[in-house]
Amino acid sequence: MxxxxxxxxxxxLHPVAQQTLVAALDAGWADPARLHAEGRRAAALLDRAREVVAAGLGVRPPEVSFLPSGPTALARAVDGVLYAAGRRGARTVASAVEHSAILVPGRARAARSAGADAFAEVPVSRTGAVELDAWAEALTVAGTVAAVLQAANGEVGTRQPLEAARALTQPSGIPLVVDATASLGRDDVPTAWDVLVGDARSWGGPPLGVLVVREGTRWHWRDARADVEHGRADVAPWVPLALAAAEAWQQTAAxxxxxxxxxxxxxxxxxxxxxxxxxxxxxxxxxxxxxxxxxxxxxxxxxxxxxxxxxxxxxxxxxxxxxxxxxxxxxxxxxxxxxxxxxxxxxxxxxxxxxxxxxxxxxxxxxxxxxxxxxxxxxxxxxxx
Amino acid sequence: MTGAADSAQDEHVVDARGKRCPLPVIELARYVSTHPQARRVVVLATDPAAAHDIPAWCRMRGHDFAGGQQRGDHVAYAVELAR
Missing domain, CATH: 3.90.1150.10 (Aspartate Aminotransferase, domain 1)
Known part of the structure; x- marks a missing residue:
């Protein structure tokens, strides 16, 4: 059967991305931080992969970082916004249907902090779209420094009103983290965001987190090492995975x-x-x-x-x-x-x-x-x- | 009638404690179909899915969900039947 x-x-995996992955085991296995020929070749391949993904998302390559997984990139996206906010506050607003990589750490942070409402979960309609009135209200609470909304829900498919949601975060300068891990490569690339998160799996690639921080966004990761993934990861990605992700993007673009x-x-x-x-x-x-x-x-x-x-x-x-x-x-x-x-x-x-x-x-x-x-x-x- | 059904208010009780989804909803539906005189039914359940599925069942069947109340290790969900 x-x-x-x-x-x-x-x-x-997309079949061509699978071939690329296998070929990259020979060509791109080295640590891209190494100075020898093998390392330099891996670094060049990684640059190329980043350029492909950046072009696909309509952003500049330095805005793109690769992380070990989509969920890791989601959690990092929020961490960076919160850390950069410093003493202005720590409150995060998210829809109630966000990925558990957003909800679980958010609830844990709120439980540890003094303010019980440090993590606000905004209700959704019967179809799963965030209630914009409640979203607007949640954003007005003092100390709100981060907002998180998915482009579309990966379980039920409902798209979120990103433009309207960002029109409400922008006046207060609250960065909007958009989770596009279910939609990239399958739906239009979102444009209304300050931080964008993807997972190469959604477009036929291997598991690979993509974190895009728009230039000018207040974002800083506490444990940043400036030389690794533009300060947004602690380890360089395994280059064959990045190449396979870029290949899958190119193969499916047309x-x-x-x-x-x-x-x-x-x-x-x-x-x-x-x-x-x-x-x-x-x-x-x-x-x-x-x-x-x-x-x-x-x-x-x-x-x-x-x-x-x-x-x-x-x-x-x-x-x-x-x-x-x-x-x-x-x-x-x-x-x-x-x-x-x-x-x-x-x-x-x-x-x-x-x-x-x-x-x-x-x-x-x-x-x-x-x-x-x-x-x-x-x-x-x-x-x- | 099961359990403590014969209370002063003639309350109808379905005891689905310890039963996993979809059994609490099935037992509620079965009780309602075999007790045409019932106007208000209380379902006792420990399964976390019951908190969502009993209100959803009410909506799909046109009944009113009258809320859930934590009672020690279980929750009592009240349903007002439209008949």
Whole structure:
């Protein structure tokens, strides 16, 4: 049975990026800080990779740093804003659906500090978009020095109103950190940000954090070593990873728009198929969303059983249900949106270049869904409730 | 009726303590379908997902979620049924 990949949140690599990675093991293995020929070659390759990513994001190469992972880069982005703020304050405003790499350290900082509201989580609408009135209000609290908002949510696909959100941070000079780890390479590159964070995995690259600090932004990392990644990392990236990330970006640039259009239409099919199943809610914004992400929840269904039943039919999907997580806590995104957390299925479509048969795979999922959900409900004896 | 259902207010109680999602919601739905006279049901649950799933079930079924109350190791969720 052919495996059908419908959970591309963590890869796999674009096939050409994979070749580049293997070739770079020979050409770019050295520490780019070394002065010998091998080190200089690695440094030149790293420069080239940085130029490609910078050009793709519409920024200058010195504004771009590579970090070990997307989550690491997210946490660093906020750390740098807070440290640069010095004694002006330490309060951070973020939406309630941000990545856990933002929420977990934010809550921990607030718990350690005297001000209990040192980390404000702004509520979202039923579709997952941040409530702008509450966002505006949260920003007015004295001591607010950082704001964090995603370009779009990687679990439900909903885009955030970045322009409007930044129009509210800018007058007070509060830097806006934008988390684009789910959207870069799949959706338009955001422009309304002061600090931008990406992960090469979203465009078919390897796990590699990308941290972009716009020139003029007050940002400083406490442990900076000026010679490493423009003072934003403690170690230089492993050059083969940076090369593979740049290769994946270049390979997908030309087809990005058409790929997104097709993905948008395929997701529309999944949304329609899931909506047609009894007591099944498709969540997230139906229109203002990432092209390739969709999630839905079925009443009275065990998420773990559903993922297992689809897996046995060759369909690889993810889930935000509590029973599918190690913590037994449901997805904080679904919880913040007020939607059903059990019986959840999340699809992240791969790029067509990574998975040429994705349209066929989507058709197979749409075909399998009604019967699979019915069968899982049958096992639980909940049909007709 | 289960447990302490026969209280002064004729309160209907579903005890789903120790049961994991989606069981608390399933037991609530089952109780509601087999007790047509119930107007208000209280679900006792320890599963953290119940805090989100019981209000979501109410919204999907047109009932009113009347809040949750921590009682020691579990939470009591009140549902006002629209019938």
């Amino acid at each position: 052919r495996r059908r990949l419908l959970d591309a949140a963590s890869g796999p 087809s990005r728009q058409s790929d997104a259009q097709e993905a948008h239409m395929l997701v529309e099919r999944i949304r329609a198929a899931a909506s047609a199943v009894a007591d099944t809610e498709v969540v997230g914004d139906p229109v203002d969303r990432l092209p390739h992400v969709v999630t839905f929840s079925s009443l009275y269904v065990d998420g773990e059983a559903l993922v297992g039943a689809l897996d046995r039919q060759g369909l690889a999907v993810a889930s935000g249900s509590a029973c599918t997580s190690s913590t037994l806590e449901p997805s904080h995104v679904l919880a913040a949106m007020g939607t059903l957390t059990h019986g959840n299925v999340r699809v992240t479509l791969p790029l067509a270049a990574v998975s040429p048969d994705r349209a066929d795979d989507v058709a197979a999922l749409c075909y399998a869904l009604p019967g699979t959900i019915e069968a899982v409900r049958g096992e639980l004896g909940v049909a007709g409730l």
